[in-house]
Structures are given as C-alpha cells and as structure tokens.
Amino acid sequence: MKHQQDLATYNFAYLDEQTKRMIRRAILKAIAIPGYQVPFASREMPMPYGWGTGGVQVTASVLGPDDTLKVIDQGADDTTNAVSIRAFFQKVANVAVTTQTGKATIIQTRHRIPEEPLSENQVLVYQVPIPEPLRFLEPRETETRKMHALEEYGLMHVKLYEDIARNGHIATTYAYPVKVMGRYVMDPSPTPKFDNPKMHQCAALQLFGAGREKRIYAIPPYTQVVSLDFEDHPFEVQAFDEPCALCAASGVYLDEVVLDDRGGRMFVCSDTDFCEKRRESGHVGAMSGQSGETVQ
Amino acid sequence: MSAVASQDVFRGGFANPDFDAQMVFRQIMNALARPGTVCMIDAFTEPPAPLSPCTGAIAATLFDADTEIWLDPLLLERQEVVGWLTFQTAAPLAETGFDARFALVSSGDLLPPLERFAQGTQEYPDRSTTIILQLDSLEGGVPLVLAGPGIKDRHVIEPVGLPPRFVEQWAANNSHYPRGVDIILVADDGLIGLPRTTRIEPTDGQEA
Numbered sequence: 001m002k003h004q005q006d007l008a009t010y011n012f013a014y015l016d017e018q019t020k021r022m023i024r025r026a027i028l029k030a031i032a033i034p035g036y037q038v039p040f041a042s043r044e045m046p047m048p049y050g051w052g053t054g055g056v057q058v059t060a061s062v063l064g065p066d067d068t069l070k071v072i073d074q075g076a077d078d079t080t081n082a083v084s085i086r087a088f089f090q091k092v093a094n095v096a097v098t099t100q101t102g103k104a105t106i107i108q109t110r111h112r113i114p115e116e117p118l119s120e121n122q123v124l125v126y127q128v129p130i131p132e133p134l135r136f137l138e139p140r141e142t143e144t145r146k147m148h149a150l151e152e153y154g155l156m157h158v159k160l161y162e163d164i165a166r167n168g169h170i171a172t173t174y175a176y177p178v179k180v181m182g183r184y185v186m187d188p189s190p191t192p193k194f195d196n197p198k199m200h201q202c203a204a205l206q207l208f209g210a211g212r213e214k215r216i217y218a219i220p221p222y223t224q225v226v227s228l229d230f231e232d233h234p235f236e237v238q239a240f241d242e243p244c245a246l247c248a249a250s251g252v253y254l255d256e257v258v259l260d261d262r263g264g265r266m267f268v269c270s271d272t273d274f275c276e277k278r279r280e281s282g283h284v285g286a287m288s289g290q291s292g293e294t295v296q
Numbered sequence: 297m298s299a300v301a302s303q304d305v306f307r308g309g310f311a312n313p314d315f316d317a318q319m320v321f322r323q324i325m326n327a328l329a330r331p332g333t334v335c336m337i338d339a340f341t342e343p344p345a346p347l348s349p350c351t352g353a354i355a356a357t358l359f360d361a362d363t364e365i366w367l368d369p370l371l372l373e374r375q376e377v378v379g380w381l382t383f384q385t386a387a388p389l390a391e392t393g394f395d396a397r398f399a400l401v402s403s404g405d406l407l408p409p410l411e412r413f414a415q416g417t418q419e420y421p422d423r424s425t426t427i428i429l430q431l432d433s434l435e436g437g438v439p440l441v442l443a444g445p446g447i448k449d450r451h452v453i454e455p456v457g458l459p460p461r462f463v464e465q466w467a468a469n470n471s472h473y474p475r476g477v478d479i480i481l482v483a484d485d486g487l488i489g490l491p492r493t494t495r496i497e498p499t500d501g502q503e504a
Contacts, residue, residue, distance in 0.1 A: 012314050021360050024321045025397075028358075029422040031328045032478045032491035034445050038422045062325070064318045120330075149418035181445055181493065183474065205329045220329045220446035220493075 013060040014092040019043055023061040023216070027207060030218035035184030036148070037131050037215040045211065052085055052110055053211030055127035059108050062123060062207070063089065068096045070104035075112040075253070075270035082110070099273050111174075113195040115252050115274040118204035120221065126189045128210035131217060133177045133187035153185045156228060164233055173238065179226045180219055188225075194237045194253045199225040244269045245287035247278035305379035308342030310356050315339075320357040327480065327489030332442040332451030334434050334486040341384070344376040346402045350482050351430055352380075358426075359385035359398060366396035366413070366425070368406040399427045404457040410465050413477050421474035424492075431457040431483045441497040442490075450497065453488055455481055463496050470495055 011017065019041075026040040045053040063069065069089055073082035077099040085108060089095050098104050101114040108125040118124060130136075134144045137155045147153065156177055163171045176193035180186050188196060189208060199206065199219060206219040219225060229235035243250040245266040252274065254267040266287050269275035279288065310316035316339035323335040341352030359365060365387045371377045372389075381387060381400075390396035393413040401407045413425035437456035440463070443449075459465075469476045469492060476492035 012318075017314055017317065018360055020317070020321075021358060022362065024325075025358060025363070026422075027325060028328055028426070028478070029424075031325065031446075032493065033421050033474050034493065036421060036474060039420075062322065064322060065315065145419050205325075218329075220491075222448045223445040 010092050012065075012093055013063050013089070013095075014046075015043065015057065015060045019057075020061045023057055026216045027058065027061065027218065030207070030216050031205070031220050033184075034219055034223050035178075035180030035186040035217060037210075037217045040214055040216050042211045042214040047084070047088070049212040050129065051081060052108070052127035054209030054213075054216070055108050055110070055125050055211075056085060056088070056209075057211060058207050058209035058216060059089065059106060059125050060093075062125070063093055063095060063106060065093070065095065067105045068098050068103055070098050070101065070107045070273075071109075072107065072112055072114070072271075072273075073110045074255070075114075076272045078272065100277075101271075101273050111190050111192075112253070112270055113191060113198045115249075115269070115271045117198075118202060120203045122204040124202075124204050124206045126191075126206065126208045128187070128189040128208045128213075128215070130175075131187055131189075131208065131210040131213050131215040133175075133185050148184060151183065153179075153228075156185055157230075160228060160230070160233075164230070170229065170233055170235075176235075177228050179228060181224050182226075185228070186217065186219075192238065192253055193227065193235075196225070196227045196235070197237065201225075240267060242267060242286075244275060244278075244285050246285040247275045247283045247288070248285040249275070249278055249283070305344075305376060305383045308344075308352070308380065309384045310339060310341060310353070312339075313356070316353070317357045320353045323487065324354060324357065324480065324489070327487050328446075328478065328491050329489075330446045331444065331489050331491060331494040332447060332453045334453075334488055336486050338485075340485075343380050343384075344374065346370065346374075346430070347377055347380070347400070348430055348482060348484075350485055350487065351400065351428060352384075354428055354480065354482065354487070355381060355385055355387075355398075355400065359387040361386040361388070363387050363397040364390035364395050366390045366393050366399040368399075368401045368403075368408075370406055371400055371402050393425060396425045399425050401427060401429045403430060403432075404459045404462075407459050407462075410469050410477050415472065415475040415477065418475065421476075424475065425477050427477055427479045429479055429481050431455050431481055433457070434481060434483045434486050434488055439499060441499055442494050443497050444491075444494040446491070447494070455483070455488065457483075466490070466496050 071082040071086040073079040101116040227235040327335040340349040343352030416424035433456040437454045479490040481488040
C-alpha cells in the first residue's frame with residue numbers, strides 16, 4: 001500500500017497537539033487511579049459516536065510513528081469497524097498495521113481481549129460505550145459519583161443477587177463488573193465475561209476510552225482485577241460444548257455462525273488471528289473443509 | 297549537565313514538537329504504568345538552569361494554557377526559567393500548591409510537604425497535583441522497595457536526593473487513596489514514576 005503521497009494534511013494522528021496533551025494528562029491520571037473514570041474533553045471525530053471515538057482518541061494520543069497497530073472488532077480484524085479504524089490511522093498517521101497479535105504494540109479493541117497472552121510492551125485500548133457500571137442502576141451522575149467516592153457498591157451486588165433470584169445463577173454475560181485494586185468497581189466494556197480473567201495481572205497496560213460519555217480509565221499492568229461474585233455463587237466464565245469448528249481450539253471464546261435456514265450452525269473462534277495461526281500450524285476443525293468429509 | 301548554550305527564552309523547545317512530545321509522553325506513561333522502572337527520555341529541550349533538559353521535555357509535553365504550575369522558590373526567582381516555561385508552554389503560574397495541576401521542584405530539599413499540594417477530592421481524585429522532582433541521580437542512593445499496581449512483585453529504586461522523611465510522607469500520601477499526589481522523579485536522561493498507588497515497603501531488618 002502506497003499511501004505516502006496522499007497522506008492526509010492533518011496533524012499526525014489527526015488530533016491537534018493541545019487535544020493530545022489534554023488526553024495524555026487524563027491517561028496519566030487514569031493510570032494513577034486504576035478503575036476511576038477520568039473526565040476528558042472528548043472531541044468530535046470523523047466518525048459517529050458508537051464507532052469507537054473514545055478508543056480512537058486514546059489511540060491517537062498514544063500512537064507514534066514507530067508503533068504497529070492492530071484493530072479488532074469482536075475479535076476479528078476484518079469486520080467493518082476494525083477495517084475502517086485501521087484505515088483511518090493508516091491515512092492520518094501512516095502507521096504500520098498488522099493483524100498479528102504478537103506483532104502489535106498498540107491493539108485497539110471493540111469488546112474482546114485477544115486469546116494470545118499480551119506482553120509488557122503492548123498497550124490494549126478498549127472502545128467503551130457506557131463507562132459507568134452503575135449507570136443502569138442509578139441514572140444520576142451526581143449519585144453514581146458519590147457512590148464511587150464512598151465506595152458504596154451495594155447496589156451492584158443487589159443487581160447480581162437479583163440475577164440469581166430470577167435465574168438461579170448470575171446471568172450477566174458481558175460487561176460483567178470488576179473491582180480494580182480492591183477499590184473501584186469498573187465496567188470492563190461489553191467484553192464477554194469470558195475475558196474478565198485476562199484483565200487480572202495482565203502484563204500489558206489497558207486503557208479505556210468512552211467518546212460520547214467523555215471518560216478515560218485504565219488498568220496498569222500487574223493489577224488486581226476481580227469479577228464481583230458471591231461465596232456461594234462464584235464467578236464463572238462461559239464454557240463451550242465443542243471446540244472451534246475450524247481450528248479445533250478449546251478453552252477459547254467462540255462465535256455462533258448461522259449456516260442456513262434449517263438450523264445449521266457452527267461455532268468458530270471469535271479471535272480470527274488466533275484461529276488463522278492455529279490452522280496454519282496444522283490444526284484442523286470438524287468443519288474446516290480439510291478433514292476429508294465433503295459437503296453433500 | 298552541560299551548560300545551556302542560550303538563555304534565550306524563545307529557544308530550546310522541542311525540535312519536532314508533535315513527535316518529540318509523543319516520544320516523551322510514552323516514556324512518562326510507561327514510567328507511571330510501571331513504577332520504579334527507569335524510563336529513558338530521547339527527545340530533549342534546552343531550558344535555562346536549573347531546569348534539566350529532561351524536566352524541560354516533560355514540561356513541553358504536558359503543560360499548556362490549561363495547567364496551572366507551581367514552581368519552587370529557586371525556580372520562581374529565576375526570570376529566565378519563568379520566561380522559558382511561559383513562552384514554551386503558555387502555562388500560567390499557580391498561586392499556591394493547592395491550585396497547581398503540576399509542580400516543578402528543582403531539588404529534593406525544596407520539596408514542600410506533600411499535603412501542601414492539591415490532593416483531589418473523593419469525588420474527583422484526578423484534580424490533584426503531579427509533582428515533577430529533579431534529583432541528583434536515580435541510582436546509588438538508599439534502596440527503596442516499591443510494590444503496587446504496575447509492579448509484578450517488588451521493584452527496588454535507589455534515587456539520590458529525596459528529602460528526609462520522604463518515606464513517611466509517601467505513606468501518608470498512600471493512606472488517603474484515592475486522593476493524593478503523583479510524583480515523577482527526574483535525573484539525567486531518565487525518569488521514574490511514583491503514582492499514588494505505589495507503596496514503599498519497609499526493607500529487611502528495618503521497620504518503617
């Protein structure tokens with residue numbers, strides 16, 4: 001790709017320097033107070049709210065010319081949101097991009113954490129729609145702010161308890177609340193709860209940006225992140241009955257893919273890079289088309 | 297530190313403001329995300345003494361018209377220091393430490409008690425002062441054992457020139473978390489981040 005000549009005439013990484021300084025200062029405070037949502041003056045971006053404007057602003061403020069960027073949307077590198085954000089940074093920062101988790105220095109994500117463990121020289125940037133974990137329980141910002149100030153999180157436990165009372169188990173499956181460093185209850189963004197344990201003691205720095213809600217928060221590396229639960233109803237992640245239909249991986253998060261209108265379906269890795277790597281190294285799933293069985 | 301060639305307040309900023317600021321920011325971010333790790337700066341400024349090129353780079357990266365800054369008395373009486381910071385960053389001077397987003401302190405013995413700076417509030421703990429403290433060296437001093445978020449197990453730092461009773465002050469700073477100040481220690485080309493979450497553990501055979 002030769003974008004060299006038509007590199008957009010914006011400042012590097014689109015944002016002006018004063019905006020970057022403001023966001024960078026917010027990031028530093030967020031790192032110093034893990035899980036606390038730092039207000040910031042979120043800018044209009046050339047994409048609608050809901051398309052990851054918070055994550056894009058964080059990435060733009062952190063990104064340098066030597067970085068390699070990976071963008072995923074629900075684990076996939078090739079879906080609309082990931083493709084357009086990756087193209088955006090190629091255009092405004094002329095930055096190297098990759099789909100390989102191990103080669104990226106910055107990974108912007110919409111709602112997944114890669115299956116491959118992250119390393120110390122990586123930064124994971126989450127796109128966050130609603131940063132306030134208490135928002136659906138208490139709509140007033142003044143009240144939720146007070147609840148965080150007083151470490152008053154009883155309401156969240158009531159919500160989880162009501163799950164148990166109605167369903168017999170904690171039915172929250174995504175955006176499952178966590179407590180960071182024993183202090184702040186935090187929304188991990190709508191990642192499946194399957195990914196919550198990866199946040200705990202993660203080697204990489206995790207940054208969260210919510211553009212419409214104008215909040216930035218962070219989890220430093222090697223920080224305690226505990227999913228809320230009860231002694232008699234401990235936190236559990238989703239389990240899948242069968243391995244990935246393409247690469248036969250088990251113990252990973254799978255997406256359901258509908259194949260026809262007669263109930264046919266398959267379960268495949270949500271993390272496309274992880275799945276491709278496994279298939280390249282010879283792992284064969286039940287429906288990979290290489291297992292000898294032919295479709296009738 | 298070599299003598300600054302020019303005391304002109306209009307000179308000595310970043311050569312490439314956007315890329316230099318990005319490089320320096322990444323080092324500051326790494327320093328605060330991994331407390332105790334010495335992060336090396338590779339883009340410099342040439343501020344008037346006693347500001348070091350590294351301190352000047354941090355100022356040029358983080359300060360602007362939105363950030364009131366507090367200067368220690370030695371820096372404040374140096375016209376060229378105030379002039380350089382004002383021209384290069386447009387940062388206004390804070391009346392007191394309580395009003396400051398950032399504080400620049402040119403040596404350990406000029407560091408006021410930490411509670412004389414903005415601590416943030418329980419609702420907005422981010423409204424606190426970040427102190428940038430110049431030291432003689434980040435190596436060779438009394439070992440301090442650090443623990444907390446960003447540190448895998450323990451991390452030992454040996455800064456030279458911290459004020460006396462710093463360890464007690466820092467424990468007090470820890471004690472009213474989430475309020476508190478954050479500190480960036482600077483010497484030569486390196487910096488160490490001490491966010492308010494970092495604890496200084498008592499070393500073996502010695503009670504804090």
